[in-house]
Amino acid sequence: MTLVLLLTLAATSILGTVIPQQDNAAAAIEHYGETLYSILHFFDLFDMYHSWWFQVLFLLLTANLLVCSIERLSSTWKMFFARDPGFKPERFKKQQDRQEFTLQRPQEEVADSVRLLLGKSFGKVHEERLDPELYFFAEKYRWSRLGVYVVHLSVLLMLVGGLIGSLFGFQGFATIVEGESTSQVRLRGSDRSIALDFAIKCENFEVSFYDSGAPKEFRSDLVLLRDGRKVHTKSIVVNDPLRYQGISIYQASYGRLPPKHSQAEPESVTLKIETRATGETRTIATGMDQTESLPAGLGTLTLVDFQPNFQMRGVDLGPCLLARHEQAGQEPEHILLPLNYENFDKMRQGAVIIAVQEVTGAELEHSAEPVYYTGLQIKKDPGVRVVYLGFILMIIGCFVAFFLSHQRICTVVTPEGRSSRIMISGLANKNNLGMQRKVKKLADSLAEAGKEKP
Amino acid sequence: MNSSYLLSIVTFVYGLGAFLYLAAWVFQKESVAVPARWVTVLAVLGNTAGILWRWAESYQLGIGHAPFSNLYESLVFCAWTIGVLYLWLEYRYKIRIIGAFATPLAFLALAYASLSPGISSSITPLIPALKSNWLMAHVVTCFFGYAAFALAFGISLMYLVKLLDPQERSRILEMFPPQRTLDELTYQMVIFGFLFLTIGIITGAVWANSAWGSYWSWDPKETWSLITWLVYAALIHARMMRGWQGKRIAYLSILGFAAVIFTYFGVNYLPGLHSYAQT
Ligand code: HEM
Numbered sequence: 001m002t003l004v005l006l007l008t009l010a011a012t013s014i015l016g017t018v019i020p021q022q023d024n025a026a027a028a029i030e031h032y033g034e035t036l037y038s039i040l041h042f043f044d045l046f047d048m049y050h051s052w053w054f055q056v057l058f059l060l061l062t063a064n065l066l067v068c069s070i071e072r073l074s075s076t077w078k079m080f081f082a083r084d085p086g087f088k089p090e091r092f093k094k095q096q097d098r099q100e101f102t103l104q105r106p107q108e109e110v111a112d113s114v115r116l117l118l119g120k121s122f123g124k125v126h127e128e129r130l131d132p133e134l135y136f137f138a139e140k141y142r143w144s145r146l147g148v149y150v151v152h153l154s155v156l157l158m159l160v161g162g163l164i165g166s167l168f169g170f171q172g173f174a175t176i177v178e179g180e181s182t183s184q185v186r187l188r189g190s191d192r193s194i195a196l197d198f199a200i201k202c203e204n205f206e207v208s209f210y211d212s213g214a215p216k217e218f219r220s221d222l223v224l225l226r227d228g229r230k231v232h233t234k235s236i237v238v239n240d241p242l243r244y245q246g247i248s249i250y251q252a253s254y255g256r257l258p259p260k261h262s263q264a265e266p267e268s269v270t271l272k273i274e275t276r277a278t279g280e281t282r283t284i285a286t287g288m289d290q291t292e293s294l295p296a297g298l299g300t301l302t303l304v305d306f307q308p309n310f311q312m313r314g315v316d317l318g319p320c321l322l323a324r325h326e327q328a329g330q331e332p333e334h335i336l337l338p339l340n341y342e343n344f345d346k347m348r349q350g351a352v353i354i355a356v357q358e359v360t361g362a363e364l365e366h367s368a369e370p371v372y373y374t375g376l377q378i379k380k381d382p383g384v385r386v387v388y389l390g391f392i393l394m395i396i397g398c399f400v401a402f403f404l405s406h407q408r409i410c411t412v413v414t415p416e417g418r419s420s421r422i423m424i425s426g427l428a429n430k431n432n433l434g435m436q437r438k439v440k441k442l443a444d445s446l447a448e449a450g451k452e453k454p
Numbered sequence: 455m456n457s458s459y460l461l462s463i464v465t466f467v468y469g470l471g472a473f474l475y476l477a478a479w480v481f482q483k484e485s486v487a488v489p490a491r492w493v494t495v496l497a498v499l500g501n502t503a504g505i506l507w508r509w510a511e512s513y514q515l516g517i518g519h520a521p522f523s524n525l526y527e528s529l530v531f532c533a534w535t536i537g538v539l540y541l542w543l544e545y546r547y548k549i550r551i552i553g554a555f556a557t558p559l560a561f562l563a564l565a566y567a568s569l570s571p572g573i574s575s576s577i578t579p580l581i582p583a584l585k586s587n588w589l590m591a592h593v594v595t596c597f598f599g600y601a602a603f604a605l606a607f608g609i610s611l612m613y614l615v616k617l618l619d620p621q622e623r624s625r626i627l628e629m630f631p632p633q634r635t636l637d638e639l640t641y642q643m644v645i646f647g648f649l650f651l652t653i654g655i656i657t658g659a660v661w662a663n664s665a666w667g668s669y670w671s672w673d674p675k676e677t678w679s680l681i682t683w684l685v686y687a688a689l690i691h692a693r694m695m696r697g698w699q700g701k702r703i704a705y706l707s708i709l710g711f712a713a714v715i716f717t718y719f720g721v722n723y724l725p726g727l728h729s730y731a732q733t
Contacts, residue, residue, distance in 0.1 A: 002688075002691050002695070003688050003691055003692055003696070006684045006685075006687055006688040006691065007684070007685070007688050009684055010680075010681045010684035010685050010688070010713075013677050013680060013681050013684075014681060148694075162670070171667070171668065238665055239586045239664050239665045240664075241664065241667065248667055250665070250666065250667040252666070252667075377666065377667045378667075379667045379668070384663065384669065387669060388660075391656045391659070391660070394652060394656065395649075395652060395653055395656065398648065398649050398652055399649060402645040402646075402648070402649055403645075403649075430694075431642075432638075433635075433638045433642075
């Protein structure tokens with residue numbers, strides 16, 4: 001059951017990485033077609049990690065984990081707290097990897113060496129005499145059997161922590177222009193926003209760049225205000241968030257505001273007109289909505305509109321004039337004339353090239369410094385502590401469960417006249433290879449000790 | 455001469471080591487495995503020097519970051535972890551023939567890094583999100599995990615190859631350690647890798663929480679590392695509870711390694727936070 005669940009979770013998780021998780025329905029319909037889309041949508045495949053069936057899988061795994069662990073824990077528990085480890089010599093005597101040999105020394109002397117040796121690597125040694133045999137038992141890391149439960153507990157903690165986070169926390173976003181403040185947070189994945197009980201003010205924003213033009217670091221100096229009073233101040237950069245009363249504020253992104261310009265229309269405009277064929281130029285003075293005739297029968301030009309901030313395909317061109325060019329026998333053509341880019345119209349490859357030379361009336365204040373806004377990720381997640389506790393227990397638990405084993409060792413010394421027959425055998429609940437090596441080593445040192453003292 | 459030049463030389467040293475190990479195996483001359491080991495030790499030393507040198511270079515360029523930030527650097531580190539882990543395995547278990555299945559992996563990783571035209575070896579500055587000590591812990595632990603899984607994969611292959619010849623008639627396969635040992639070693643490597651992958655995922659989550667404010671966001675790379683983790687967790691449960699051994703464990707270990715490979719390379723073709731690794 002566990003195997004099936006683990007592998008099913010793995011297999012279904014793949015789906016979510018192949019199908020982009022998105023909320024743009026129109027794009028998805030276009031990509032997959034109507035029918036496939038409705039099937040995928042029915043199974044929530046565009047947001048599958050939050051879908052009911054995925055969560056049911058997790059729930060099943062959790063239930064399975066709980067039931068199994070509790071069931072088995074009771075027997076492990078009994079074993080764990082047993083005073084008497086309950087060694088059964090028969091099990092040790094049946095071990096394949098046991099070591100048997102004879103030492104030319106009486107039982108009592110050998111027994112001393114065994115006590116010393118086992119005591120050194122296992123601590124307490126239990127002795128039992130069933131004449132004529134002498135039994136020694138020792139064990140260590142009995143508690144390591146609990147490692148598995150620590151791991152399982154940590155899995156539960158992580159899931160519970162995640163649940164706490166999604167029930168009592170929020171994940172949101174706010175953009176704040178330099179110098180301004182807000183207490184509204186837009187929630188992620190929905191169009192709702194919530195109000196914090198304090199305001200976040202961005203006093204200053206700074207960004208530095210590498211030579212390549214990639215951003216090196218960006219920093220917002222934030223002040224938290226409660227009823228107009230400063231309650232907290234911190235400069236945040238990526239990887240160093242602000243934390244205040246359970247709420248964390250992360251530096252996530254930034255952007256530039258288009259520079260501000262006067263809204264007023266210009267009173268008079270001086271245009272430079274160049275005839276492409278001859279290279280001849282001349283200037284004309286005109287105003288809004290005035291029609292001027294162009295030289296050499298190239299038609300007429302009228303300034304029809306003024307835009308203080310013109311955006312073309314997401315690029316901010318600043319203040320622009322829009323002119324209509326009419327010529328007999330041709331469709332009227334609209335020409336864009338950005339005030340800040342004199343050579344812009346050359347790109348049009350028209351018969352005339354028009355540039356704006358001078359404008360009066362519209363106060364075109366260029367703010368010298370660009371104004372930035374900072375993008376902040378704001379979240380509250382009371383489950384994080386629980387999840388982190390889970391993380392720590394997971395690492396400790398895995399280490400204990402994998403690399404420590406409950407090792408038990410049994411040594412039997414049987415007198416054979418002036419010599420003794422020795423049997424050493426070990427049991428471990430995992431890593432039998434390691435136990436085998438350990439038994440071999442113990443046997444070797446025992447044999448060694450037997451030779452030393454004549 | 456710079457660090458990437460040194461590392462391309464190291465590629466050939468790994469290649470020579472792998473060749474010698476393979477020769478020792480195919481021609482059944484254990485004695486050749488000894489120089490093979492020394493060549494591999496040399497390669498690992500060169501690899502270490504290359505990484506340290508690159509680190510120093512990044513400081514000279516005024517960028518100054520640990521060399522774990524793009525695909526090239528991660529492949530170099532990947533070769534290093536496989537080399538180190540293999541040498542430890544050989545030292546610990548005194549089984550040399552595994553080298554024939556392990557060192558080629560280190561060679562391939564480094565060869566891919568050095569020779570693939572799509573992989574740039576230039577040192578680039580870090581984007582702000584990658585400036586974190588957790589990044590280093592994350593990368594180092596993940597790669598030890600991956601390296602252990604790579605070795606488990608090599609050993610599982612040996613196990614399956616050995617199965618092809620149950621009567622043990624083939625002289626070549628006679629050089630392999632007994633099946634029981636191979637099985638046990640696969641499992642040892644898997645649990646070692648699992649511990650490190652676990653720590654790797656956890657440090658990654660802690661880092662994501664400090665950089666983006668969310669410890670888990672189902673980004674494809676995260677999801678794939680979870681998939682890998684689940685496959686190996688299934689392997690561990692199969693073994694601990696059902697007592698699965700041998701063939702089935704070998705298959706699961708190969709499946710797990712396929713997931714590792716996809717987590718590492720395949721995910722770059724899917725969109726997500728980790729796409730920095732494309733550079
Ligand atoms: C990370 C290391 C893990 C180890 C070493 C481990 C080990 C074990 C062991 C030994 C058992 C048998 C229980 C017993 O003998 O008392 C077991 C059962 C179980 N484990 Fe794990 N486990 C690990 C992780 C997980 C994870 C991550 C999950 C799920 C998310 C999980 C889910 C389960 C379940 C549901 C059972 C009960 C299975 C049954 O009896 O059918 N384990 N695990």
